[in-house]
Amino acid sequence: MKKLIHLALIILISVSFSCQKETEKTQTSEVVTKVKNDIERIEPPHWWTGFKNTQVQLLVKHPNIMEATPSINYAGVSIEKVHKADSPNYLFLDLNISESTKAGLFNIHFKFNEEKELVQTYEIKNRLKDASDYQGFDSKDAIYLITPDRFANGDTSNDINESLKEKTIDRKNDYARHGGDLRGIIQHLDYIEEMGFTQIWSCPLLTNDMERSSYHGYAMTDFYQVDPRYGNLEEYQELATKAKEKGIGLIMDQVANHCGSAHWWMQDLPFKDWVNQQESFENNKPLNNSNHRRTSNQDSYASKRDKKEMAEGWFVPTMPDLNQRNPFMANYIIQNSIWWVETLNLSGIRQDTYPYPDKTFMSNWAGAIMNEYPNFSIVGEEWSTNPLLIAYWQEGHDNKDGYDSNLRSTMDFAMQKNMVDALNEDEKWDTGLVKIYEGLANDFAYASPKDIMVFPDNHDMSRIFTQLKGDVPNTKMALSYLLTLPRIPQIYYGTEILMHDFEKPGDHGLIRTDFPGGWQGDIVNAFSGEGLTDAQKDMQLFLKKVLNYRKSSDAIHNGQTIHFAPFMGTYFLFRVIEGETFVHIINKNEEPITIDLNRYEEVGLNGKTLINIITGETFKWQDKIILSERGSLLLTTKI
Template sequence: MKKTILLLLLSISAFAQIDKMEPPFWYAGMHNPELQIMFYGKNIAQYEASVSNNVVIKNVVKTENPNYIFITIDTKNLPASDFVFSFKNKNKVAFTKNYSLKQRRANSAERKSFDSSDMMYLIMPDRFANGNPNNDSNSATTEKANRNSPGGRHGGDIEGIIKNLDYLSELGVTALWSTPLCEDNDKGYSYHGYGQSDVYKIDPRYGTNEEYLKLSSELKKRGMKLIKDYVTNHWGAQHWMYKDLPTYDWVHQFPGFSQSNYRMATQFDPNASAIDTKNCVDGWFVPSMPDLNQSNPLVLNYLTQNAIWWIEYADLDGYRVDTYSYNDKVGIAKWTKAITDEYPYFNIVGEVWMNDQAQMAYWQKDSKIAAIQSYNSHLPSVMDFTLHSAFGNAFNEDKDSWNDGMIKFYDNFTNDFLYPNINNILTFVENHDTGRFNQNHKNDIKKYTMAMAMLATVRGIPQLYYGSEIGMAGDKGKGDADIRQDFPGGWTGDKNNAFTKSGRTEEQNKFFDVTSKLFQWRKNKNVVHFGKTTHYIPQENVYVYFRYDDKETVMVVINNSAEAKTIKTNRFQENIKAFKSGKDVLSGKSVDVSNEISLEGKSVLVLELK
């Protein structure tokens, strides 16, 4: 009896030795056969590891922290199977740990991703819909739900997203981008998710890993795609690894915290000082977000494997990468290439928040600008922040000038030649970090319609921010919480339910109907997805451009003047050619284009030429 108890106690002690094992499992048949597994436990580095089933250990790394051991194995030609790691002390097995290689989905490596045929919808899950009130607070996380606090947790979750997928489908959405859903255990303002504390675990206030997988599956049933928001630049200060760093240089130390100067141009400025470059790249985004050191091979491999694990586990269709251009540029290029080597058709869009097209284009894969410095980010897509800037101002400028009004859009598109792949950039009117369009334009449905018509018809991948389609506003000047308000109808007891036509107000339906009509139409318009563009210098604040291919031609006419305008069409003859009329997508009316076109003030025509 005593012997049995002793063996039981030894067994309990043995299993308690490993607190974390990451990745928790892996997949057979990956392009890169090398897998580095991190084992974490009290003084685990004192043990020597071996593995069963003739699995080859290629490398073992022990760091200055004895609580970590990194073991690299060769998975080449290994079938989906289980094997056992044994940890020995003085040639005696002290404890063991099972590990699994799982079967991949069919054609996993060839998975298709989002592209310019999609319309991407961005949500902040905490503010979208509360599908399960029972998970609003959790004993394992610090911040509890408080919907009365603008910057607090409000209770939106994965179940709330799933319950409203039909609404998104009706709107014309084909891809869903959610801000991070992994655990963020900050004491406050944790709802945005960018200060992650465990990157292998969905935050319990959003749901579970299994529910995230269900979201992916439910989207695919509707022909929609799931885009995960990935953060390579930083974690949150509550991340369990930050509290017990594997190596001193796992994060950038000064020692401790030093603020980034945010001057991303130092990444390629030939005249930049070394200290300015270091302070941009190595400086922390904010004090609560330790800056990860991607030049440390252990860090880089950890981030790479985590990203690949989520693709396989959750059957992801793409990544949006936060603060892409703040990363170590060599490290982030390796991270990106490793993912696209595994998945050749996988799209990744990086947040490169700059106000110059050459500087943004530098970060797109195969950039000729970056090639001058022998650099290639391997990043397929970037976000069009200069176009966003034009959306922010132009429609409030009734009078045109050399620099004001629709010329802002024209000037933006004149620099399209800078991008290696102009179709594969993300276009947007607003997102979760910017001012709300409807706030800046006083919920003017005419201005909103012009903006949506452009977003639906210009080159690139259009992205819509949740709530815009029902006229949601919010003042950035009052803080981020005001531009991240709760979607009406997402919570029991809300005054109205904007997820349904009958629940929306008359004004909300006006915004929704315009948005839905444009993006439902866009779904099947190859000419808009991949066609060529010809545009004409705006005159009297009227901007005309064409999207065309061998089969179709779409003419877009935007009158940004407050006054009605009549334009002669002979100027556009090279695109109008023999076409006599066009059907307006929004009104359904036929418009004669043979001689002249008349438009009301602040209006737009999207014409399918016949």
């Protein structure tokens, strides 16, 4: 009898325990049968499992949401802390997503009182690949920079969006929208691949709901929305996928420093310090705009006033300066960057106006991304021709103030200027060519020269053909030289067909001219070559040959760099690795000249046969070389 009672108790306890576990499972795994969207806005719009950092902070925007108590019943997801903002219309929720969390939908309940509750369905997704599999760009790549509104109009149905402020298309107006879009880039991936580019950097594609000049993309009014005039998120993802299939990575242009003045939050800012100079903005007082003294970031003598005006001033009156010292803003920007890396399978980020935000934050921002994606790449824009300032921002540089940027790549405005000055100067005692020779000699200042991005021009400066006064041989010398350096090269769309801004040099609207052939009815089509001049076709083919040779040149990617001081109006640069020597000769002489090759004996080319990568002609390296015309000579031992 005692045994029967004992057995019954065991069964009863077992059943009770089983029921309790089933109840707990039900309580922590609410089943979502219908998606609900009661809340005005939640950002990020979804998140993923499997990050090193298991925390994510949700921005919740809804009228009087401060009065609500949020709750979640989903296994592995918990609300760690609820933060109220200064505005009653915001909450910030700190979620913890444990390693055991399964992908799926769950509801966030916002209970106001016994009679009112709002529900928002949120999603946790599985990551498509491991973080270490995100491969960044490097010196093996060549980047094609595109201003999307001006490249190609692949879908005319999205040209005008009635819900946005700027509603016109006017190709005759350099500062209006012209209609280029994501579909236009997708349709011309074959052209980009055949030219020899391995990465695409597009100027921003997020919504710029500004009244005018919204085409450039840098006054963002929604950090999570693709501008509908460019297409939609699915098309952005399609671009990334189809580019990847062709071996082309996608670099996203991001802006941590500012937003557009029409950003949705500017009418109801979460905190009193969400943007810099917020009080002046809210009271319609004149704003103390940035003094643009970027050297205050490094200057040990800089006044507090100059540092403050640099970090907190608005870039321009229509671009409010984000306050990254606010921890919620800081989290917002970091999470936004990571969200786009995952969403688009990015190979890199180009960060606009890098020295303008709070520099401690920028180190934390880059550090957070690189910690999550160890093989990723980020390049920061530092518009300075001083190598000391460029070097300061690169990871690994020994800064006296101890600053560590966590930034792998910076932009080489110094070399760009040296090259233009050198080629424009009439040679006398080789003073022009000495500028690029000594410019490259400054590489000792950089922690990793080959991780710096070099370029002949971009969306903010005159086309290189304009800068070099319409001189074709000089333009070829500039392009081939930059593609030979121990650097990551970037070429702006249209540079390959000698696009220029002679009418108004430096005018941003004109610099960003439409790429011919990108619009139905264009008489000239640079994609097919129809209507191009002989000079344009020649330049396009020249660049195509250099880029495609560069793709497989280990000497250019990883070789030792040896250059010789300019001599008799010539400059010799060698890239050397076992099995391959690449030679780049710049010749500024108008008349034929003979150069004694014994000067370059140490490179070890004597008696070897080299091939001209442009003409295909062979040349035996012996006692002398006759340079018959001004321009570049590109030779390789790789037959």
